[in-house]
Amino acid sequence: MKVKGFLKDVTGASRVTNARRKLIESGSPENNYRDHIREVADELHPKATRIVVTKVEDVSPTARRFTFEATDGDKLPPFQAGQYASLDLEINGTLTTRPYSISSAPFEARTGEHPFFQLTIRNGRPETGFAANWLYANLKEGDKLTAHLPFGEFHFEPLRDSKHVVAPAGGSGITPFYAMAKEIEHGTLDMDLTILYGSVSTKDIILEQQLKAIQSDRVKFVNVISGDEEYDGEKGFLSRDLIKKYSAEDTTYFVCGPLPMYHFVKGELEALHVPARRIRMEVFGAPRDVTAAEGYPKDFEPKKFKLTVLRGIQKDVIEADSREPLTVALERAGIKNNSRCRSGACGFCRTKLVSGDVFVPAEGDGRRRADKQFGYVHACSTWPLSDCTIRIPIL
Numbered sequence: 576m577k578v579k580g581f582l583k584d585v586t587g588a589s590r591v592t593n594a595r596r597k598l599i600e601s602g603s604p605e606n607n608y609r610d611h612i613r614e615v616a617d618e619l620h621p622k623a624t625r626i627v628v629t630k631v632e633d634v635s636p637t638a639r640r641f642t643f644e645a646t647d648g649d650k651l652p653p654f655q656a657g658q659y660a661s662l663d664l665e666i667n668g669t670l671t672t673r674p675y676s677i678s679s680a681p682f683e684a685r686t687g688e689h690p691f692f693q694l695t696i697r698n699g700r701p702e703t704g705f706a707a708n709w710l711y712a713n714l715k716e717g718d719k720l721t722a723h724l725p726f727g728e729f730h731f732e733p734l735r736d737s738k739h740v741v742a743p744a745g746g747s748g749i750t751p752f753y754a755m756a757k758e759i760e761h762g763t764l765d766m767d768l769t770i771l772y773g774s775v776s777t778k779d780i781i782l783e784q785q786l787k788a789i790q791s792d793r794v795k796f797v798n799v800i801s802g803d804e805e806y807d808g809e810k811g812f813l814s815r816d817l818i819k820k821y822s823a824e825d826t827t828y829f830v831c832g833p834l835p836m837y838h839f840v841k842g843e844l845e846a847l848h849v850p851a852r853r854i855r856m857e858v859f860g861a862p863r864d865v866t867a868a869e870g871y872p873k874d875f876e877p878k879k880f881k882l883t884v885l886r887g888i889q890k891d892v893i894e895a896d897s898r899e900p901l902t903v904a905l906e907r908a909g910i911k912n913n914s915r916c917r918s919g920a921c922g923f924c925r926t927k928l929v930s931g932d933v934f935v936p937a938e939g940d941g942r943r944r945a946d947k948q949f950g951y952v953h954a955c956s957t958w959p960l961s962d963c964t965i966r967i968p969i970l
């Protein structure tokens with residue numbers, strides 16, 4: 576019975592659409608119809624923005640900051656401090672995308688003679704992927720790219736979050752907090768921020784001078800060094816004791832960094848009995864070793880499988896490695912599929928699993944309940960365990 580009701584709704588909606596199309600085609604006054612809401616939405620969240628690199632700077636021995644402006648005539652869409660941009664990249668013939676937190680403040684993208692945004696990218700670390708290393712080594716002034724922004728929920732929301740924010744960070748996870756710190760300093764973000772930045776060595780610290788320069792009553796920047804070098808400040812890990820030391824009675828925690836740090840801090844916050852509503856986490860990318868994820872079948876030997884990809888009436892059979900998510904198999908075969916966050920959260924890579932066995936780690940499973948029920952997966956967070964058939968949209 577439910578299915579019948581659903582079909583009726585769909586048919587009704589289609590009749591309205593056809594009637595509207597006929598009206599517009601008939602040359603009636605409604606032909607000049609403008610959807611103002613759509614226009615505002617497109618301006619706030621365009622499908623793509625062409626950008627050009629206008630500056631490249633080293634901000635640590637291993638990190639580079641890239642400044643981008645919109646190419647002629649284009650405007651940068653507004654964003655919130657903590658959100659990310661996804662870049663379309665072609666690396667050695669492979670089309671791919673990568674998400675990076677925006678490390679500049681939102682006001683810098685909407686004011687001044689040359690509005691801009693910045694991404695800070697780290698090189699040569701075990702946790703940085705081949706795209707980050709490629710960008711670090713190759714991107715130069717004058718290069719043009721396509722970006723999609725803004726995305727992500729990792730931003731301060733006064734109706735939800737406490738004004739006192741403690742931010743455990745690691746590696747390039749410092750970048751969204753730098754954006755927040757600058758926005759606070761500018762007076763356009765009303766929160767107090769204490770950044771606890773964990774690094775193995777002082778040489779690993781990114782944006783240190785820049786962050787120190789904007790410290791104030793509202794922005795505190797605390798380096799926490801875990802290696803054995805002499806350091807005249809906080810030493811050790813981002814432990815519960817350290818977190819507690821910098822927390823107020825009512826604190827919201829924003830956590831951003833590599834997966835091992837994220838797991839560690841999550842455990843420490845749980846040990847402090849911090850309620851889930853007070854914790855915001857940002858993780859980019861799939862786990863490096865999916866076999867270590869909870870629930871992965873024990874003793875499953877790495878294998879190559881056949882992946883049949885259906886797009887409209889087109890059918891391709893490609894290779895898929897059990898150690899890589901389906902998104903990577905598609906990219907290696909040169910098949911375009913949408914992706915933004917690459918961590919299972921945004922739903923852009925939603926794909927129908929027609930047949931086959933797959934593994935989706937609980938941590939990267941951002942699917943809606945109905946999608947799970949009707950056999951949809953997010954290709955970026957799905958690993959094949961057998962030959963599979965998937966259906967993807969035609970792009």
Ligand code: FES
Nearest residue numbers: 915917921922955
């Ligand atoms: S790219 Fe965001 S869920 Fe796959």
